Amino acid sequence: MFNSFTDNKFFKKEKCRLCLSSDLELVSEFKSTPLANDFVPSTLLDINQPLYPLGILFCESCSHVQLSHVVNPKLMFEHYVYVSSTSQSFVNHFKDYEISILEKYSPTPNSLIVDIGSNDGVLLNFFKEDGFKVLGVDPATNLAVEANNNGIETINSFFTYELSDNLTRDYGKASVVVANNVFAHIDDLHDVTKGIYKLLADDGIFVFEVSYLKQVITNNLFDTIYHEHLSYHSLIPLLTFFDNNDMAVIDCEEVDTHGGSIRVVVQKKKGPKPVNDSVGNLINMELKLGLNTIDPILSLSNKIKELNEKLNSLVHDIKNEGLQLIGYGAPAKATTLLYEFELSDQIDYIIDDNPLKQGLYTPGSHIPVVNSDVLRQDIVPEYMIILAWNFAEQIMENNDNYLKKGGHFILPLPNLQVY
Ligand SMILES: [Zn+2]
Structure with missing residues (x-):
């Protein structure tokens, strides 16, 4: 599966993750770093931790912003130290999140909700309490074990099209698929999105939250640029991406998690729900800020050099x-x-x-x-x-x-x- 990784560790990204264009501009090359979460105990200080290249690419074709290199996700996500439930503000956030989905989209009672990158099951737990069938998918073994122990059925795996095929066979179609703080972490978004399409009921919705490029730029969040975060999303490139995957963005809003994120709601193109005005409004704001051009990310890079x-x-x-x-x-x-x-x-x-x-x-x-x-x-x-x-x-x-x-x-x- 990871044949393209140099020594199984990383590879250089030659194409845009979203539109597959090769017309990529190198905006900035930061100093190589080790993996940002690899804190070590004193017993492992003798082991030299490898450094990985860290650059930012801008796609001239669809304006997507992404890292220049992709580190093998097995090195980053199979033991994950970030546990959602340890932060009360996150727990509250996910409760509000669940209520918002129920109020806005009224998924069929008792239907299946799937969470990709479900962490310790914090969001699914709220859906479960409201009578839904829930299923988590998470590559971190430690988190999957914890979630299963807490009664949230969780498959310990990366989410792929292949997996979605098995899930659909074993669990049926989902009325809601959610994925929070994972859409920036996945290299092959086409494969994952194909899997989400497969798993979703025809009237289902896919909802995800991801760090927002606008906030990275306006708040100088350059240090959120590290190898786990492969993509720095804005709405405009995502519209084309979902359109190419036979899906459509129907709603979006800015939320304040992780220093500023967007929550995006997507359905199949043939889905029944109307497109909310929020989509047009956010597009207009991005155009005003020039997020569809290289200038904002370039100016962030220059600001960091001065600093x-x-x-x-x-x-x-x-x-x-x-x-x-x-x-x-x-x-x-x-x-x-x-x-x-x-x-x-x-x-x-x-x-x-x-x-x-x-x-x-x-x-x-x-x-x-x-x-x-x-x-x-x-x-x-x-x-x-x-x-x-x-x-x-x-x-x-x-x-x-x-x-x-x-x-x-x-x-x-x-x-x-x-x-
Ligand atoms: Zn592109």
Whole structure:
């Protein structure tokens, strides 16, 4: 299945994932990084973690934005550390999500709902409570086991056309197929979409949420660019993609998960539901922002280069004065930031409040991740760069004593600031 991977690890993308055109423009080449989620325990520090190329391609034909290289998904998703139910705000989000689907689309009572990339079954659980038959599909063995133990039947596999054939035979057609935060993670979207078509009842809907390119650009979320995220979706290229797959987008909305996402509703072309005005409205907004052109993603790339220079000169000054620099927050996206801004050798350690991360070392660069005890000492490190910068406000609020003790926060993004 993965014949095209170099040494089974990665390959260079030669065609647009959505429209299959070869007319691809290389917008930006970031520094190669290890896999963003590959934090390691001290026992594995001797093993050299491979670096993978990280570039951004713009499709001149349909305007889709995608990574230049595809890492073998088996390396990233067969043991997945991101568990949806650990965050109460996610649990609430999925409850609202379920209610919204029921209210807007009234799927047939007791019908089958399938979740692709179902994680620990958090969304399906709500459908199950409302009397639906539910089935999850997830490649992460740890999550599939957990979901099955909790009574959410989950197939431990990647979703493919071949699998959809078996599922349709064994479980029948689905009234709703959902896929959240997976549409950006899949290389062969044509195969998956063919499978969704196969699995869907003729009056069924496919609903997915995925990070939105608009937010990546307007909020400088360049550090969400890492190997798990193969695609940076906007609506316009997706319209053509679904049209080519005999499906049609009938509704869409912006939602605030993962720093800004879109929820898109799709049905078979022959499906019965009308197209909501939201589709035209979002297209108009994307045209106004120029998301159908290379300019916004190119300007993000240029902004990052400028920021890189400023941050490097600041870190250089700090080090020249013999002062200490540490980090706060070790999310997956810190990996892109640490490598692109060449911070790996400058940061002594990183504080993270998640006990599961404490005691581990960052991917590749092996910076220790520790608890926040050090901030309670009388003398604190002079500078602390907030790597989980999307939570900066909360982090600074929780640690206001650090400032009083003479420490300085560095906020790298969306604009470089020192407090
Ligand atoms: Zn394209």
